[in-house]
Amino acid sequence: MTDTGPVPDHRSAGGRGRGLVVVAGGAGLLVTVLARLHATRGYDVLPVALCPFHAVTGLWCPVCGSLRAVASLTRLDVAGALSSNLLVTVLLPVLALSVLRPAVASVTGRPATALTVGNRSWVVLGVAFGVFTVWRNVPGLPLSAWLAP
Numbered sequence: 122m123t124d125t126g127p128v129p130d131h132r133s134a135g136g137r138g139r140g141l142v143v144v145a146g147g148a149g150l151l152v153t154v155l156a157r158l159h160a161t162r163g164y165d166v167l168p169v170a171l172c173p174f175h176a177v178t179g180l181w182c183p184v185c186g187s188l189r190a191v192a193s194l195t196r197l198d199v200a201g202a203l204s205s206n207l208l209v210t211v212l213l214p215v216l217a218l219s220v221l222r223p224a225v226a227s228v229t230g231r232p233a234t235a236l237t238v239g240n241r242s243w244v245v246l247g248v249a250f251g252v253f254t255v256w257r258n259v260p261g262l263p264l265s266a267w268l269a270p
Contacts, residue, residue, distance in 0.1 A: 144220060152195060180258045183250040184209060186270025205270050208253045 174182040186206035193201035194210070202210040226232060257268035 148220070152191060181254070181269055183254045189270060204267060207268060208249065 172182055172185050174180065175185055184206065187209040189205035190202040190210045191213070193199075193205055194213070199210075253268070256262055256265055259265055
């Protein structure tokens with residue numbers, strides 16, 4: 122048996138970019154379906170509660186209200202989105218940029234610089250989620266009623 126050389130890596134930048142295009146397209150499709158459901162059902166977008174944390178404890182988790190926030194954004198209701206879930210609404214553009222940037226670079230053929238998140242950023246994000254969760258669940262704190270979905 123002879124060695125034919127290195128095995129080609131099929132996980133090239135173009136392959137990843139196409140995958141990101143598919144992910145971005147799928148996310149767009151899901152947002153479209155969510156907007157349509159929201160238009161017909163109002164704030165009761167889905168017939169079941171999705172948050173097991175809220176079902177068990179009665180408290181709002183950090184992502185409770187995020188579906189409502191996205192549905193509000195599909196109608197360009199930024200105030201409604203911020204009211205449904207402030208943290209997710211603020212982080213959505215960062216998430217969209219992190220997915221779309223390499224996808225656009227893949228389609229255009231330009232190199233994409235990666236958005237990197239260091240350990241300090243993860244700690245800050247974790248603290249932000251923790252403070253947000255406590256703040257939205259403690260009655261009497263300023264804006265706590267507005268932060269609850």
